[in-house]
Amino acid sequence: MISIQSITKKYNHGPTLTFPDWIIQDEEQWLLLGASGSGKSTLLNIISGLLKPDSGEIKINGTDIYSLPLKDMDRFRGQSIGIVFQKPHLIKSLDIFDNIALASSLAGLKINKSRVMTLLESLGLAEKRKNFPDELSQGQLQRVSIARALINNPSLLIADEPTSSLDDENAENVISILTEQAAGNHASLVIATHDKRVRNRVSKEYLL
Numbered sequence: 001m002i003s004i005q006s007i008t009k010k011y012n013h014g015p016t017l018t019f020p021d022w023i024i025q026d027e028e029q030w031l032l033l034g035a036s037g038s039g040k041s042t043l044l045n046i047i048s049g050l051l052k053p054d055s056g057e058i059k060i061n062g063t064d065i066y067s068l069p070l071k072d073m074d075r076f077r078g079q080s081i082g083i084v085f086q087k088p089h090l091i092k093s094l095d096i097f098d099n100i101a102l103a104s105s106l107a108g109l110k111i112n113k114s115r116v117m118t119l120l121e122s123l124g125l126a127e128k129r130k131n132f133p134d135e136l137s138q139g140q141l142q143r144v145s146i147a148r149a150l151i152n153n154p155s156l157l158i159a160d161e162p163t164s165s166l167d168d169e170n171a172e173n174v175i176s177i178l179t180e181q182a183a184g185n186h187a188s189l190v191i192a193t194h195d196k197r198v199r200n201r202v203s204k205e206y207l208l
């Protein structure tokens with residue numbers, strides 16, 4: 001369970017943002033909605049352990065993430081949260097298999113080769129495992145970033161605007177992949193989006 005309570009964030013020379021409390025139960029799927037500038041990216045960064053709030057608590061399975069020493073927090077974050085960014089941010093000099101495996105090493109975990117292969121297979125990427133990021137299409141790269149986000153069996157999978165640059169058919173596919181992969185991997189899912197097409201697919205909504 002993820003619990004978000006009494007969070008505020010004041011930027012220097014910027015607004016003070018306050019966020020409604022939010023409980024995300026295990027395996028629930030949510031949309032994070034809000035107008036441009038309402039604080040979606042800020043909240044995702046706070047939940048992901050990347051931006052310390054000025055007040056309030058984020059608890060993941062009972063652990064207050066900002067109470068951890070920095071090194072423990074990095075590790076905890078790498079093991080508990082998988083993030084699919086708008087752009088994949090893969091390492092160009094590593095092949096697809098190694099890009100995914102790297103996420104385990106960075107989180108202080110042993111590489112589980114058969115899990116890497118299982119994820120690649122379930123995302124239709126097995127035959128691309130030895131290719132480099134430059135050799136894949138945008139849609140394939142996005143699926144690689146979903147595999148990378150899931151490799152450590154996170155409790156929470158976060159996707160930030162995953163469909164904003166996609167046509168209807170590809171947007172449908174990505175939402176199906178995210179919802180199915182989150183369910184199949186027993187992760188909760190949060191999709192931040194403006195996209196009305198996504199609203200028909202995920203019923204729970206947290207609105208900023």
Ligand SMILES: Nc1ncnc2c1ncn2[C@@H]1O[C@H](COP(=O)(O)OP(=O)(O)OP(=O)(O)O)[C@@H](O)[C@H]1O
Nearest residue numbers: 011012013014015035036037038039040041042043
């Ligand atoms: N580093 C910063 N310094 C000052 N103000 C900031 C900073 N980052 C964000 N803000 C402000 O905080 C508010 C929330 O920004 P945020 O990026 O979280 O919104 P958002 O809902 O993700 O927007 P969008 O949908 O346009 O990406 C905005 O008013 C923004 O200008």
